[in-house]
Amino acid sequence: MSVRLTFDPFDPGALLSEFSRGRSETGAVATFTGIARAEAGATVALELEAYPGFTEAEIGKVADRARARFGLDDVAILHRVGKIAPGEAVVFVATAARHRRAAFEACDFLMDYLKSKAPFWKKEQGPGGARWVEPTDQDHADLTRWEET
Amino acid sequence: MSVRLTFDPFDPGALLSEFSRGRSETGAVATFTGIARAEAGATVALELEAYPGFTEAEIGKVADRARARFGLDDVAILHRVGKIAPGEAVVFVATAARHRRAAFEACDFLMDYLKSKAPFWKKEQGPGGARWVEPTDQDHADLTRWEET
Amino acid sequence: MARVLLFGRLSDVAGWRERQVDSPFLSALRAELSGEDAALGEALAGKGVQVALDQVIVRGDAALNAGTEVAFLPPMSGG
């Protein structure tokens, strides 16, 4: 399992190459890549702050829960921090499992967590200045889909 | 949109690199890679036959439906044919959308179709000889999830 | 002369994948193939076997032109 933060732009394809190699019993690899949107010029840059150490540890706990819950063989998460230009990848999640349903659901679950609850603070730099972003109602609603009853 | 068949092994990461590049308004890219499982030695090779031209056209029709239904920006599908060794990628699907729910659902929908209904004929070569495989009940059940009422 | 293609287990039953057959109708072509090889005739009439003429699935009988591609498709297994 791997949970990492990076200040540098990254290629999600290079991560998938590495993650999918040599898996003769895995069967299914799902990935998600989140890309910074330009919003037709409304956002000129995104800035993400993390708490190094704490952020990876919190994400790691949720990744462990996903592994157990969905029976994953492996998980990899890479998250950008710092200034991110439109078109650059912000987050990459890969999940490996024997069957595709588990791989898809775990990837979806991890993204819902990362987008709404993970320890990041997000600032959008637009033409009218910068503003701190808080999670949307949709992000919270997405996360309630995974509550275990 | 791209739908292709290949007789040669491929690296899913190289496809994701190409697919995710230069997407400043896309936001979300989901992928799925299906890998031939060794089944602890029970399967030594998989052989997939397609009907060239017909197979791509049938998959293309379903990809078009997925684009319309989930509001996708783009779709790419690459499918191996011929003999496939354990650990090699069999299928790669990538979907691009503004938001992650649409990208995930479209990728999941396309995989359910490709695994159960797409025009392929599959032969598993095991230690006891070869046998033609037909879709499982689980594959059919997965597909009914997408019926529009 | 129609060009006949067999896929999946059908080509294993027949021992060939592609042949030219001279028949004016699909029904006549089926009879011709059955007459030569009863096991293949039975397999072609089997449950779930579809026929495509020039890559379009058809049901029932149809006229065959010179060069029509006739493909017999057993149940598709997916990838």
Place this chain on the structure above:
Amino acid sequence: MARVLLFGRLSDVAGWRERQVDSPFLSALRAELSGEDAALGEALAGKGVQVALDQVIVRGDAALNAGTEVAFLPPMSGG
């Protein structure tokens, strides 16, 4: 001396991200920071602001040792 870290909008309010503060308790540290900068004091007491001591979230008051890392975390926005 505790090491105080501010994240997100809190560092914008304060004009700094990291400082050493000499306080024996978290409550005393809050009072100290509020006394210097009322706007920051209010922001630190704001809705959803959590505190981590050496990277563990705590509630209520706590003793601070020399070198304790005290992080003030506004609502996490996700990535």
